[in-house]
Amino acid sequence: MEYAKNILETIGNTPLIKLNKLTKELPCLVLAKYETFNPGNSTKDRMAVKMIEDAEADGRLKPSGTIIEGTSGNTGMGLALAAIVKGYKCIFVISDKQSKEKIDILKALGAEVVVCPTDVEPTDPRSYYSVSKRLGEETPNSWYVNQYDNPSNTKAHYETTGPEIWKQTDGKITHFVVGVGTGGTISGVGKYLKEQNPDIKIWGVDTYGSVFKKYHETGVFDKNEIYPYVTEGIGEDILPANVDFSIIDGFTKVTDKDAAIYTQKLAKEEGMFLGNSAGAAIKGVLQLQEHFTKDDVVVVLFHDHGSRYVGKMFNDDWMRKMGYKE
């Protein structure tokens, strides 16, 4: 018989899938690392389990402990799956701009969810950074995950996602393009790929309203770059320790409108029903087309599933209300 001993054993080894219609004007092969095949429907399952295993190993997380994290949903999903299998409780702190589906899904997996306002400074006591930190200090036998600065996040992608992409492309990958939030995906995959072949270019996709692109180009943390935006999962108003700027060759910024429109296009033109950051990522690839030539192999990573966005990017009333559609 061939079976997984539990749901966590099905994480990773996701397929690489060729894009056809959306990329037809590009000279090169464009392949999607399709992370929704993970059991929690996102790449974050990989780092969630790795962060828990590393915390168990060095005693930060103890038997029947409570896992506390500020999460926009996908990390929470991965942590919740692992908590069920391994016997922990979860409290997640989430910002109020996240879709209702994401909150309901976390509750469905037995987690407690605390909702905080988005439009306050990270240092404000109401912000989701502050609230998750405080709950971590106040809750007995708890462990505050902190995916932004937790090195196990990057390590998970260095140990699994990066090697998978290298093997699946037979070492022929020339460019890796991915949305950046905590930075775990780009830094882990990017470091592994550059160690195999330093000529591979690593591109981050950023949003308008986020600090990454300007910081990478100038070394200046410019507060004027920070303002509310709609795109989910990528961009930050802080510099997480997991963003390794030294392995990133450049960033391209995608507008909220384009990210939303390309999320719909991926579904309608490629049959790829994916989340909002996948729309941003594929638009990022198209914006970078002048960097690609005939023999290039571009891999773009798609983080999560479309089901979490049915009330937003897949809802035409919402798209019209936002001014993204006539």
Ligand code: PMP
């Ligand atoms: N897309 C989605 C949907 C996400 O949830 C995240 C994680 N915040 C990202 C992209 C960015 O990935 P990372 O945190 O590894 O930079």
